[in-house]
Amino acid sequence: MKRKNVQALLVGMAVMMSVILPTSPILAAENTQTEKEQTVYVTADENGNSENVIVSNWLKNKGKEKTLKDKSSLTDIENVKGDETFKQNSDGTLTWNTDGGDIYYQGTTGKKLPVSVKLTYYLDGKEIQASDLAGKSGKVKIRIDYENTEKRTEEVNGKKEEIYTPFMMMTAMILPADTFTNVEITNGKVLSDGTNDIAVGYGFPGLSDSLKLSDMKELDDMEIPDYVELTADVKDFSLGMTATIAATGLLEDLNLGETANTDDLKKKLDTLTDSSTALVKGSKELQEGIAALDSSADTFVNGLNSADDGAGKLKNGIDTMNNSKGELLDGIAQLTAGMNSLEGGAGQLRDGISAYTDGTSKLGSGITQVADGAAALNSGMETLDEKKGTLLDGIGQLSAGGTQLAAGSESLKQGVQAYTAGTAQLDAGLGKLQSELGGSVGQASKLPEAIQSLTDGAGQLIQGAETLKEGMTQAEGAAGKLGASVTGLKTAAQTVGDLSGQAAGMIENFVNSQTTPSVDTNAVNEQASAQANEQQYNNVAAALDAAGVSEEEKQAVLANLGGIGVSVDVKVPVTYGDNSGAADTIQGLQQIQGAMTAVNGQIPEAEAVLSEAEAQLHTMKEGAASAAAGAETLQKGAWSLKEAAGSMGNLTSLSEKLQKAVGELKKGSEALTAKNTELNAGAVSVASGASSLNAGLQQMSEGAGQLSGGIAQLTQGSSALQAGTQQLQTGVNALTAKNDSLNSGAAGLAQGSSELLKGGSALAAGGNVLSDGISQLADGAAALKDGTSQLAAGGKELKGGTAKLKDGSTQLRDGMEKFDKEGVQKLADMVNGDVKTVLDRLKAVENADKSYKAFDGQSENVDGKVKFVIETAGIEAE
Numbered sequence: 008m009k010r011k012n013v014q015a016l017l018v019g020m021a022v023m024m025s026v027i028l029p030t031s032p033i034l035a036a037e038n039t040q041t042e043k044e045q046t047v048y049v050t051a052d053e054n055g056n057s058e059n060v061i062v063s064n065w066l067k068n069k070g071k072e073k074t075l076k077d078k079s080s081l082t083d084i085e086n087v088k089g090d091e092t093f094k095q096n097s098d099g100t101l102t103w104n105t106d107g108g109d110i111y112y113q114g115t116t117g118k119k120l121p122v123s124v125k126l127t128y129y130l131d132g133k134e135i136q137a138s139d140l141a142g143k144s145g146k147v148k149i150r151i152d153y154e155n156t157e158k159r160t161e162e163v164n165g166k167k168e169e170i171y172t173p174f175m176m177m178t179a180m181i182l183p184a185d186t187f188t189n190v191e192i193t194n195g196k197v198l199s200d201g202t203n204d205i206a207v208g209y210g211f212p213g214l215s216d217s218l219k220l221s222d223m224k225e226l227d228d229m230e231i232p233d234y235v236e237l238t239a240d241v242k243d244f245s246l247g248m249t250a251t252i253a254a255t256g257l258l259e260d261l262n263l264g265e266t267a268n269t270d271d272l273k274k275k276l277d278t279l280t281d282s283s284t285a286l287v288k289g290s291k292e293l294q295e296g297i298a299a300l301d302s303s304a305d306t307f308v309n310g311l312n313s314a315d316d317g318a319g320k321l322k323n324g325i326d327t328m329n330n331s332k333g334e335l336l337d338g339i340a341q342l343t344a345g346m347n348s349l350e351g352g353a354g355q356l357r358d359g360i361s362a363y364t365d366g367t368s369k370l371g372s373g374i375t376q377v378a379d380g381a382a383a384l385n386s387g388m389e390t391l392d393e394k395k396g397t398l399l400d401g402i403g404q405l406s407a408g409g410t411q412l413a414a415g416s417e418s419l420k421q422g423v424q425a426y427t428a429g430t431a432q433l434d435a436g437l438g439k440l441q442s443e444l445g446g447s448v449g450q451a452s453k454l455p456e457a458i459q460s461l462t463d464g465a466g467q468l469i470q471g472a473e474t475l476k477e478g479m480t481q482a483e484g485a486a487g488k489l490g491a492s493v494t495g496l497k498t499a500a501q502t503v504g505d506l507s508g509q510a511a512g513m514i515e516n517f518v519n520s521q522t523t524p525s526v527d528t529n530a531v532n533e534q535a536s537a538q539a540n541e542q543q544y545n546n547v548a549a550a551l552d553a554a555g556v557s558e559e560e561k562q563a564v565l566a567n568l569g570g571i572g573v574s575v576d577v578k579v580p581v582t583y584g585d586n587s588g589a590a591d592t593i594q595g596l597q598q599i600q601g602a603m604t605a606v607n608g609q610i611p612e613a614e615a616v617l618s619e620a621e622a623q624l625h626t627m628k629e630g631a632a633s634a635a636a637g638a639e640t641l642q643k644g645a646w647s648l649k650e651a652a653g654s655m656g657n658l659t660s661l662s663e664k665l666q667k668a669v670g671e672l673k674k675g676s677e678a679l680t681a682k683n684t685e686l687n688a689g690a691v692s693v694a695s696g697a698s699s700l701n702a703g704l705q706q707m708s709e710g711a712g713q714l715s716g717g718i719a720q721l722t723q724g725s726s727a728l729q730a731g732t733q734q735l736q737t738g739v740n741a742l743t744a745k746n747d748s749l750n751s752g753a754a755g756l757a758q759g760s761s762e763l764l765k766g767g768s769a770l771a772a773g774g775n776v777l778s779d780g781i782s783q784l785a786d787g788a789a790a791l792k793d794g795t796s797q798l799a800a801g802g803k804e805l806k807g808g809t810a811k812l813k814d815g816s817t818q819l820r821d822g823m824e825k826f827d828k829e830g831v832q833k834l835a836d837m838v839n840g841d842v843k844t845v846l847d848r849l850k851a852v853e854n855a856d857k858s859y860k861a862f863d864g865q866s867e868n869v870d871g872k873v874k875f876v877i878e879t880a881g882i883e884a885e
Contacts, residue, residue, distance in 0.1 A: 040068070041072075041076075042869065043865060053138070053881075054127070062079075062115070065109065066111075067109055068108060071108075074104055076102055077103065079864050081113075119156075121155065124154070124877055125151070125152045126150070127150045144244065149236070150235075151178050151208060153176045153212040155174055155233075173214050173255065173856050178209075180237075181203050182246075184203060184204060187204060191239070192236070193235065195237075205814075212233040215230070218848050219848065248878050248880060251878075253877070254872075283826065290824075294820045301812070304806045308799075308806045311799045311802035315792075315798065318791050318792045319796075336774050343771050347764060350757075350764050357750075361753075368746075416697035416698075423686045427687055430680045462642070473635055476628070483625065483628060633682050644671030859873070
C-alpha cells in the first residue's frame with residue numbers, strides 16, 4: 008500500500024473517532040502551564056506482534072516558559088522540529104530550553120504496550136498462516152482480537168477492584184474490489200468508493216469487565232465488543248497494511264464526579280437522552296447534506312481542473328506570443344525594407360533574366376559540341392586501353408635486354424682483365440729473353456724448340472686480338488642501338504606525358520569555367536599513334552640485339568610484330584553539376600603525366616651512362632686494334648727468329664740475328680701492352696654503366712605499371728565524361744525550355760512588388776498595435792493562471808474534505824443511532840434499577856480514564872492525552 012493511502016486511512020479513522028468520541032477540552036489545573044500530547048507508533052507483523060515502537064511527544068508551552076520539564080523513559084531522544092536542547096536529570100526528568108515555544112521530540116522504548124491487537128486468518132473455514140494465505144483464493148475470514156492490560160485499583164461500593172483503563176480501539180483496512188467481494192464485517196462498517204472497500208471495525212477491550220453489565224438484569228443483553236471479524240470472497244489474496252488506533256478519553260464528557268445523588272444523575276440522563284435524540288436527528292440531516300455536497304464536489308473539482316489546464320495553455324500560448332512579438336516587429340521592419348529592395352531589384356531581375364535566357368541558348372549549342380568531342384575522346388581512350396598491353400610487353404623485353412647487357416658487360420670486363428694479364432706476362436718474358444740472350448749461346452740447341460713455341464703463341468695472340476676487336480665492334484653497335492631506343496622511349500614518354508597534361512588541363516579548365524573547350528584531338532591522336540608504333544619497333548629491335556639474338560631470329564620477331572599497332576586516342580572528359588567523375592579523370596591524367604615525367608627524369612642519366620660506355624668502348628676498340636698490330640709485329644719477329652735459328656753454322660751471325668729478332672718481339676710486346684690500362688678501365692666503366700642502365704630500365708618497367716593503371720583510370724574517366732556531357736545536354740535543354748515562362752514571371756514579379764510594398768507599410772502599422780495588445784493580454788493571462796491554480800488546489804482539498812466528511816457523517820449517523828438506542832436509552836431505562844452500582848463503576852472507569860495521561864511517564868501538574876497507532880505488515884504473494 009502506498010504511503011499516501013496509509014496517511015489517508017489514518018486521517019479518516021481520526022475523523023471518525025473524533026466524531027464518535029466526545030470532544031470537550033481538557034480541564035487543566037489552574038497552575039498548569041504545560042500539556043503533553045503523545046502518539047505511540049507501533050509497527051507489527053502480519054499477526055499483530057510488535058516489532059518496533061516510536062513515541063512522539065508534543066509539549067505545549069501555554070505559559071511561554073523559557074524552560075519546560077517533562078518526565079520520560081524514552082531512549083534515543085531527538086528534537087524533530089527545532090534545534091532546542093535538553094538536559095536529562097538524575098531523577099529521569101528532562102529539562103528543555105524552549106525560548107517560549109513548543110517542543111516536539113521523539114524516542115524509542117522497549118516497554119510493554121498497554122494495548123495490543125491479534126490477527127488470525129482462515130481460508131474456507133480452516134486457520135492458515137498469513138504467509139501461506141498469499142495468492143490463495145476462496146472464502147477468507149480475518150478475526151481481530153483487542154487486548155487491554157492497563158489496570159488501576161479503584162473503589163466500587165466500598166470495595167477495592169481492578170478497573171481497566173477504557174481504550175477505544177478502531178482498525179481500518181483497504182480492500183481492492185478486484186480482489187475482495189461480498190465483504191461483511193462484525194462490529195464495524197464497510198465503506199466503498201467504487202474501486203476499493205474500506206473496512207472499519209472497533210472495540211472496547213476490558214470495558215465490559217469493568218462495568219460488569221452482565222450482572223444487571225436490565226443490561227444483561229448489552230454487549231460491549233472487544234473484537235472484529237471480517238469475511239469476504241477472495242481471488243489471489245493479498246492485503247496491504249492494517250492500521251489500528253487506540254485512544255482514551257471515552258468518558259470525559261460525563262463528569263460523573265460532579266454527580267452527588269441519583270436525582271442529579273436522572274437530570275443528567277434526561278439531558279443526555281434529549282441531547283442524544285437531537286444528535287441522532289441532526290446527524291442524519293448532516294449526512295444527507297454532506298452526501299449532496301460530496302456529489303457536487305466532483306463536478307466542481309473537474310471544472311476547476313479543466314479551467315486551470317485551459318488557463319495554463321492560454322498563458323503558455325500568450326507568453327510565447329509575447330516573447331516573440333519583438334521578433335515579429337523586427338521581421339515586419341525587415342519585410343518592409345526588403346519590399347523596398349524588392350521593388351527596385353525586380354526590374355533588374357527582369358533585365359538579368361532576359362540576358363540569362365540568351366546565354367542559356369548559346370550554352371546549349373556549346374554543350375552539344377562538347378558532347379560530340381567527349382564521345383570521340385571516349386572511343387579513342389578505349390582503343391588506347393586495349394593496346395596498352397603491347398606497350399608494356401615491349402618495355403618488359405627492353406628491361407630483360409638491359410639485364411642481359413649488364414651480364415655481358417661483366418663477362419667482357421673479366422675477359423679484358425685476363426687478356427691484359429697475359430700480354431703483360433709475355434712482355435716480361437721477352438725482356439728477360441733479350442737480357443739473357445748474350446749468355447745463352449751455349450743453349451743454342453734448345454733455341455729452335457723455344458722459338459717454335461714463341462711463334463705458335465704469337466699466332467694465338469693475333470687470333471685472340473682479332474676476336475677481341477670483333478667483340479668490341481659488336482658491343483659498340485649494341486650500345487648505339489640501345490641509345491637510340493632510350494632516345495625513342497624519351498620521345499614517346501614526353502609525348503604521352505604532354506598529351507595527358509593537355510587533357511587534364513582542358514578538363515580542369517572546363518570544370519572551373521563551365522565553358523565549352525575546343526581541341527583538335529584527331530591530329531594529336533594520329534601523331535601519338537605513329538610515334539608509339541615506331542618507338543615500339545625500335546625498342547623491340549634494340550632489346551633483341553642486346554640479348555645477342557641472331558639477325559634471322561630478330562627479323563622473324565619483328566615481322567610478327569608488324570601486325571600489332573598502338574592507337575592513341577586522347578579523350579577530354581567534361582561533366583556539369585556533379586564534377587566528381589571529372590576530378591577522378593584529372594587525377595588519373597595527372598598520375599600518367601607524373602609517371603612519364605619520372606621516366607623522362609631517369610632517361611638523361613641513362614643517356615649519360617650510355618654515352619660514357621660508348622666512349623670507353625671506342626677507347627677499348629682502339630686498344631684492341633693496337634693489340635692486333637702488336638701481335639702481328641710479334642709474329643713477324645718470331646718468324647725472323649725462327650729463320651735465324653735455322654742456320655746454326657755461323658754462331659756469331661746467328662746470335663746477331665737472334666738478338667735482332669728478340670728486339671722486334673720486344674717492340675711488338677710493348678705495343679701490345681701499351682693500352683692494357685685503358686682496356687681494363689674501359690671494361691670496368693662499361694660494366695658499371697650497364698649496371699646503372701639496367702637499374703634505370705627496371706625503374707622504367709615499374710613506371711610502366713603505373714602508366715597502365717593511369718590509362719585504366721583515364722578510360723573510366725572518359726566514360727564518365729561522356730555520360731556527364733549527355734546529362735549536361737539534357738539539363739541545358741530543360742533549362743532553356745522555360746525561358747519564356749521565366750521572362751514572363753519576372754515581368755509579373757516587378758509589377759507585384761509595388762503592390763506588396765503598399766501592403767507592407769500597412770502591416771508595420773498594425774504590428775505596433777498588436778504588440779501593445781499582446782503585452783496587456785500576457786499580464787492578464789498570468790493573473791488568470793495564478794487564480795485558477797489556487798482554485799484547482801483548493802478544489803482538491805475540498806474534495807478530500809467532502810469525502811472524509813461524507814464517510815464521517817455516515818459513521819456518525821450510524822454510531823449515534825446505535826449509541827442512542829443501545830446506550831443512552833438503555834442507560835435511561837436502567838435508572839430505576841441498581842443505579843448506585845452502575846454509577847460507582849462508571850466513576851471508577853472515569854477515574855481510570857483520567858489517570859492515564861502518558862505511556863512513557865509524566866511530570867506532576869502536566870495534563871496530557873495519548874493515542875496508539877498500530878500498523879501491521881501487508882501480505883503479498885512472492
